[in-house]
Amino acid sequence: MSIRPLLFVGIVVAVMVVFAACQSRDAKTADWTEQEIAVLRSLSLDSLQALPPDPSNAVADDVPARRFGERLFFEPRLSVNNGISCATCHQPIRYFSDGLPRGQAIGTSERNTPSIIGTAYSPWMYWDGRRDSQWSQALSPLEDPNEQASNRIRIVRQIANDPSYREQYEALFGTLPAIDDRERFPDIAGAAVGEEWRAAWSSMTEEDRRAVNRAFSNIGKAIAAFERSIMPSVSRFDKYVAGLSDNDPAAATLLTTDEIFGLRLFIGKANCTQCHNGPLLTNHEFHNTGVLSSPGELPDIGRAAGVREVIKNPFNCGGHYSDDPERRCSELEFVRTGPELIGAVRTPSLRNVEFTAPYMHKGQIATLAEVLLHYNEAPDSMIGHNEAKPLDLSGRELRQLEAFLRTLGGQADSYQSESM
Amino acid sequence: MKWTSIRFLVVLSLSVLLPQVVAAHGGVVEEDDLCVIKVSYLRAHFKVYQPRVSGHEQFCEDLPIASESVFVMEYLHDSLATMPIDFRIIRDVTGKGRFARMEDIEKIDDLDSATVFYQAATIEQDVFTVIHDFADEGDFIGIVSATQPDTKKVYAAVFPFEVGFTGFGYWPLFVAALIVLQLQYLLMSGRFKRWFSRQRSAVLAALCGCFVLLAPVDTIVAEEAELRVTYSTPSGPLEINRIHSWVLHVESNEGLPVENAQISVEGGMPEHDHGLPTRPRVTEELGGGDYRLEGMRFHMRGYWEIVVTVVTDRGSTVIIIPLQL
Numbered sequence: 105m106s107i108r109p110l111l112f113v114g115i116v117v118a119v120m121v122v123f124a125a126c127q128s129r130d131a132k133t134a135d136w137t138e139q140e141i142a143v144l145r146s147l148s149l150d151s152l153q154a155l156p157p158d159p160s161n162a163v164a165d166d167v168p169a170r171r172f173g174e175r176l177f178f179e180p181r182l183s184v185n186n187g188i189s190c191a192t193c194h195q196p197i198r199y200f201s202d203g204l205p206r207g208q209a210i211g212t213s214e215r216n217t218p219s220i221i222g223t224a225y226s227p228w229m230y231w232d233g234r235r236d237s238q239w240s241q242a243l244s245p246l247e248d249p250n251e252q253a254s255n256r257i258r259i260v261r262q263i264a265n266d267p268s269y270r271e272q273y274e275a276l277f278g279t280l281p282a283i284d285d286r287e288r289f290p291d292i293a294g295a296a297v298g299e300e301w302r303a304a305w306s307s308m309t310e311e312d313r314r315a316v317n318r319a320f321s322n323i324g325k326a327i328a329a330f331e332r333s334i335m336p337s338v339s340r341f342d343k344y345v346a347g348l349s350d351n352d353p354a355a356a357t358l359l360t361t362d363e364i365f366g367l368r369l370f371i372g373k374a375n376c377t378q379c380h381n382g383p384l385l386t387n388h389e390f391h392n393t394g395v396l397s398s399p400g401e402l403p404d405i406g407r408a409a410g411v412r413e414v415i416k417n418p419f420n421c422g423g424h425y426s427d428d429p430e431r432r433c434s435e436l437e438f439v440r441t442g443p444e445l446i447g448a449v450r451t452p453s454l455r456n457v458e459f460t461a462p463y464m465h466k467g468q469i470a471t472l473a474e475v476l477l478h479y480n481e482a483p484d485s486m487i488g489h490n491e492a493k494p495l496d497l498s499g500r501e502l503r504q505l506e507a508f509l510r511t512l513g514g515q516a517d518s519y520q521s522e523s524m
Numbered sequence: 525m526k527w528t529s530i531r532f533l534v535v536l537s538l539s540v541l542l543p544q545v546v547a548a549h550g551g552v553v554e555e556d557d558l559c560v561i562k563v564s565y566l567r568a569h570f571k572v573y574q575p576r577v578s579g580h581e582q583f584c585e586d587l588p589i590a591s592e593s594v595f596v597m598e599y600l601h602d603s604l605a606t607m608p609i610d611f612r613i614i615r616d617v618t619g620k621g622r623f624a625r626m627e628d629i630e631k632i633d634d635l636d637s638a639t640v641f642y643q644a645a646t647i648e649q650d651v652f653t654v655i656h657d658f659a660d661e662g663d664f665i666g667i668v669s670a671t672q673p674d675t676k677k678v679y680a681a682v683f684p685f686e687v688g689f690t691g692f693g694y695w696p697l698f699v700a701a702l703i704v705l706q707l708q709y710l711l712m713s714g715r716f717k718r719w720f721s722r723q724r725s726a727v728l729a730a731l732c733g734c735f736v737l738l739a740p741v742d743t744i745v746a747e748e749a750e751l752r753v754t755y756s757t758p759s760g761p762l763e764i765n766r767i768h769s770w771v772l773h774v775e776s777n778e779g780l781p782v783e784n785a786q787i788s789v790e791g792g793m794p795e796h797d798h799g800l801p802t803r804p805r806v807t808e809e810l811g812g813g814d815y816r817l818e819g820m821r822f823h824m825r826g827y828w829e830i831v832v833t834v835v836t837d838r839g840s841t842v843i844i845i846p847l848q849l
Binding site for chain 1: 576
């Protein structure tokens with residue numbers, strides 16, 4: 105009988121102790137160890153090194169080329185219906201993405217439109233890495249039947265026939281090849297690369313094909329010169345890390361308690377930095393994470409097919425159209441192939457991730473919360489092998505992780521515009 | 525009389541036109557919890573998904589409802605990656621149900637009208653997948669044929685399955701009998717007792733903490749190797765996500781440089797079950813036991829092991845370089 109009040113008091117005291125412990129844990133969130141601060145710094149934009157040169161593109165860092173490339177990037181006449189430019193899918197205001205599961209241009213793109221921000225640092229382009237430079241990537245949508253659906257002869261002719269473009273081109277790359285002769289350089293009515301195009305192309309001489317390819321690759325190199333300037337801008341997370349490094353007490357207030365807990369999970373228990381590491385929050389590598397196939401489609405082969413394509417692509421780093429006489433192509437030369445790449449796709453940057461939904465290579469997952477649930481479960485992959493392991497995070501932890509991911513946003517259209 | 529002779533002619537012409545199907549006893553079986561399709565002796569991991577209704581759940585043969593279904597064959601036998609494979613699903617018109625075999629399929633007069641899905645032969649280098657949206661539930665038969673490109677021999681697997689599978693037939697009884705037999709075996713053989721005592725000692729050891737303290741630290745030293753390998757990185761300290769070169773220095777235990785060695789390098793993260801993201805190679809012997817190793821790149825922080833195999837005329841030595849990034 106007398107034991108009951110005692111028990112009650114005991115329970116109350118226990119609850120208070122636990123509560124106090126939680127409170128003090130909250131207060132200590134900002135206590136990072138030196139080692140943790142080093143990890144945080146490695147993820148901060150302040151650690152982003154100078155952009156490495158791209159010797160395969162002689163005009164990569166050339167200002168007039170960037171100016172020319174910027175015009176081309178926004179030029180809808182480079183598409184078969186004069187209505188689709190690079191910027192149709194890579195919209196500056198949407199962090200150079202489009203907010204759709206897949207790009208919508210002439211048709212529907214094969215995969216989700218990735219952001220261009222910071223891709224100049226990546227050795228591989230596309231979800232499956234089927235191109236190895238920004239300039240060779242820029243050429244593909246121009247001829248993709250679902251994207252701009254044009255072809256290289258038509259595009260080179262358009263540049264040649266527009267006095268202002270012609271002037272910009274020739275100032276950078278010298279005289280355009282004379283391709284007026286419709287016998288030697290056929291006009292393809294259907295435009296996009298298909299059967300008719302292939303037949304016409306193979307009827308041309310090797311020399312003429314090379315002349316067109318050279319001019320076409322130059323157009324890609326100008327677009328790449330512009331794309332190289334598209335860099336991430338400072339996020340709340342970066343400011344927080346800068347404050348921590350300077351021992352600025354105001355820094356602690358830049359992130360909420362939940363966001364700081366989320367950050368702890370991000371660099372710890374949630375294993376995110378295994379792939380989302382470095383200041384761009386990507387390792388630029390290919391991983392199978394067991395994402396479900398898209399409705400009505402087969403599971404995506406991913407990198408296993410992409411690596412075969414980049415090796416045989418005539419515009420790759422080792423190809424005829426590279427500007428590097430020494431063909432320094434370590435990434436291509438030492439590239440890994442093999443069955444572990446089945447179903448693997450490129451790790452996307454997490455910068456601005458809050459604003460680049462939907463997610464995954466086919467835009468299969470609509471929200472960040474669902475993406476985190478997927479990684480928490482890490483189900484077996486439909487094809488190949490899921491490299492991720494189940495995380496066993498609680499609902500609260502998942503919400504904290506999501507809160508942290510929302511601190512990674514910067515300004516949308518942060519690039520150096522050369523146009524007035 | 526006339527009818528019979530026409531049929532005879534059809535069968536005869538078919539048997540001439542169609543390549544001979546050899547070893548037609550392939551099918552889908554479960555082996556060690558893995559669903560395996562045997563296309564004759566060629567084996568592949570077989571699984572079916574209904575991603576729209578059951579997400580990542582795998583099925584071996586029978587499918588719960590009529591829905592979009594993705595059939596996956598992951599080759600366990602490499603030669604399947606070079607063979608044209610075709611895939612057909614028919615309604616079960618054989619009347620043989622679960623016991624339908626290739627012989628029964630060959631007897632079907634009009635295979636096309638029974639066919640609900642057909643994918644013509646294609647070579648898939650990585651993994652073979654097909655997708656079919658079943659309109660109706662019912663009994664079906666899958667037929668997979670792979671053609672050996674040189675000999676033109678055709679290998680086939682036939683697997684009857686049900687869509688809208690709800691019943692379990694005699695399976696529960698069979699499983700129960702297996703469990704009883706296994707338990708009986710464990711009890712009689714004394715294995716269970718041994719297992720129990722082992723568990724108990726392990727638990728006790730863990731509880732008193734000695735287990736953890738006494739466990740040997742897993743360091744990797746190439747003590748038995750006759751060679752020593754060290755590395756340096758001319759481009760500065762190691763960092764992730766940047767391709768770079770190493771200089772490997774190989775010397776004997778006496779400190780003499782090892783020259784003219786054939787060196788190959790692999791590596792990976794043992795805790796994460798994956799290798800290096802690149803395929804590095806020794807590209808140049810620099811003299812004095814130094815070798816240039818190009819194409820090194822790490823894409824994650826953590827514990828890596830670089831496995832260096834050095835082949836000299838005295839034999840082959842494997843040395844593991846542990847790295848904490």
